[in-house]
Amino acid sequence: MKKILPVEELARDSRFVRVQIQEAMMDPRQMKVAERNTGSAKLEPERPAAPDRARQLMHGIFMGELQALEGAGRTTFDFDDEDVPFQLKLDMARQSWDESRHCEISVKLAEHMGTEIGEFSEATFLYEAACAEDALLRLTGVNRALEGLAIDVFNTMKLFGDNSGDPVLAACEDWMLADEVTHVKMGSDWLRRLTENDPERRERALEFQRTVDKLFSLGGFRGETDENPIQLARKFRQMAGFSTDEIDELSEVTVEAQAEAEAAATAEQRAS
Amino acid sequence: MARVEVVPEQFTLVEYNAGVIAGIAEELASKVGLPDDVPIRIEIDEELPLPLTGSTADVVDGRAELWFSGASFEDGRHRATFNEPVARTELAIELFRARDRLEGFADAPVDEQLTDAQRAAWAASAEGRTARLGELTRKVRRQYVFRLYNGFTDVADQTFERLWTGDNFSWAELEALCAECKAADPRPEPKQKSAIRKESLRAPS
Numbered sequence: 001m002k003k004i005l006p007v008e009e010l011a012r013d014s015r016f017v018r019v020q021i022q023e024a025m026m027d028p029r030q031m032k033v034a035e036r037n038t039g040s041a042k043l044e045p046e047r048p049a050a051p052d053r054a055r056q057l058m059h060g061i062f063m064g065e066l067q068a069l070e071g072a073g074r075t076t077f078d079f080d081d082e083d084v085p086f087q088l089k090l091d092m093a094r095q096s097w098d099e100s101r102h103c104e105i106s107v108k109l110a111e112h113m114g115t116e117i118g119e120f121s122e123a124t125f126l127y128e129a130a131c132a133e134d135a136l137l138r139l140t141g142v143n144r145a146l147e148g149l150a151i152d153v154f155n156t157m158k159l160f161g162d163n164s165g166d167p168v169l170a171a172c173e174d175w176m177l178a179d180e181v182t183h184v185k186m187g188s189d190w191l192r193r194l195t196e197n198d199p200e201r202r203e204r205a206l207e208f209q210r211t212v213d214k215l216f217s218l219g220g221f222r223g224e225t226d227e228n229p230i231q232l233a234r235k236f237r238q239m240a241g242f243s244t245d246e247i248d249e250l251s252e253v254t255v256e257a258q259a260e261a262e263a264a265a266t267a268e269q270r271a272s
Numbered sequence: 273m274a275r276v277e278v279v280p281e282q283f284t285l286v287e288y289n290a291g292v293i294a295g296i297a298e299e300l301a302s303k304v305g306l307p308d309d310v311p312i313r314i315e316i317d318e319e320l321p322l323p324l325t326g327s328t329a330d331v332v333d334g335r336a337e338l339w340f341s342g343a344s345f346e347d348g349r350h351r352a353t354f355n356e357p358v359a360r361t362e363l364a365i366e367l368f369r370a371r372d373r374l375e376g377f378a379d380a381p382v383d384e385q386l387t388d389a390q391r392a393a394w395a396a397s398a399e400g401r402t403a404r405l406g407e408l409t410r411k412v413r414r415q416y417v418f419r420l421y422n423g424f425t426d427v428a429d430q431t432f433e434r435l436w437t438g439d440n441f442s443w444a445e446l447e448a449l450c451a452e453c454k455a456a457d458p459r460p461e462p463k464q465k466s467a468i469r470k471e472s473l474r475a476p477s
Binding site: 052 | 285286318319320321322323324325326341342343348349350351352410411412413414415416417419420421423424457458459462
């Protein structure tokens with residue numbers, strides 16, 4: 001069986017249509033919307049179009065869970081015992097099991113909200129971050145960056161469930177959130193153990209994580225202000241092994257990502 | 273002069289065709305029973321992408337005035353492209369609501385003044401009727417919207433079924449149904465009104 005499966009070979013049926021995340025971010029309509037005073041961007045029932053915002057985000061969560069399952073599964077398989085400790089592979093296998101349950105829960109939640117699988121397009125940047133040839137980069141890219149994003153998204157969605165009085169959504173998101181904290185903690189613990197005597201390697205891995213974190217901030221989709229639909233979940237990140245300095249740094253990365261996306265969109269608009 | 277006017281006549285940000293939309297609206301207006309002498313004006317705000325869906329339906333000086341965000345007709349899988357089955361449903365819902373305003377809903381406030389709960393209830397009734405026309409409908413999606421604004425309760429679910437399957441509600445009856453749901457809803461009062469609308473998302477002039 002092939003090792004390091006490229007993103008083009010992920011198994012998808014005809015319901016799924018792929019899109020480049022840059023394409024969506026550079027949509028000229030996004031700039032037009034940004035010029036309007038639409039109030040806080042936080043996902044709340046009182047926000048304009050809240051039901052469809054929540055449905056689209058839930059579909060995005062399902063796609064993220066599917067790719068997280070594929071990423072963790074590949075890490076279990078792609079590395080031999082001489083490459084990584086067997087215990088690490090066991091952790092990845094356990095994570096794959098968790099992610100497969102999350103996929104099933106996300107499908108049920110999407111149905112609960114009236115969404116069909118494949119109703120919205122799929123961006124594959126999450127899986128792409130899980131294709132590094134170095135297992136350590138997978139731990140930072142997938143467990144700490146991707147699963148960290150999952151913490152932020154699940155916390156946002158859980159709060160939406162709480163605020164809208166939806167007991168099904170709130171309970172399911174809370175349950176999955178608990179797993180995500182464990183997944184991030186696995187990444188944090190293995191990063192420390194594998195680089196205990198190699199600070200340079202640790203720094204390279206963390207640099208990779210910063211790059212992925214900026215990508216996952218999606219040009220301001222995630223952050224800590226009212227302009228960000230997905231809020232950085234500080235408390236849960238601390239529970240998952242992030243230090244306060246690391247969270248502060250991530251917060252700065254989200255601000256940078258938003259500024260860069262706005263500058264790129266402005267340049268694009270001028271050019272057209 | 274054509275009965276249906278679509279604004280804008282040319283779209284620049286989305287791949288929509290005003291003539292196609294006018295043709296669909298003309299066909300559906302007859303199906304929903306909107307009188308032939310009622311002119312229809314459809315304004316589409318093409319700057320609003322998915323997921324910023326939203327629409328309004330009012331009758332002003334005898335003319336049906338419908339407003340849609342561009343997202344309401346957009347294909348979720350192919351950015352900025354027209355999804356005809358979805359557009360047919362959304363148009364039918366608002367045409368039904370415009371027709372309602374000429375009949376038992378003459379006392380209803382204009383759309384901008386409806387509460388989210390009233391708006392969700394009225395749309396549930398209109399989409400139920402759209403289903404009986406044979407158009408594509410998304411009942412669970414509509415029920416989710418209804419629950420979001422009328423409560424995740426048994427009373428709300430029973431009310432939704434009545435609205436979905438019924439044909440002849442009046443504005444007074446719809447208000448009463450929303451009041452029943454509110455009485456059974458343990459949630460606190462919403463902080464503000466939501467549902468996307470042209471007044472709250474209008475582009476700066």
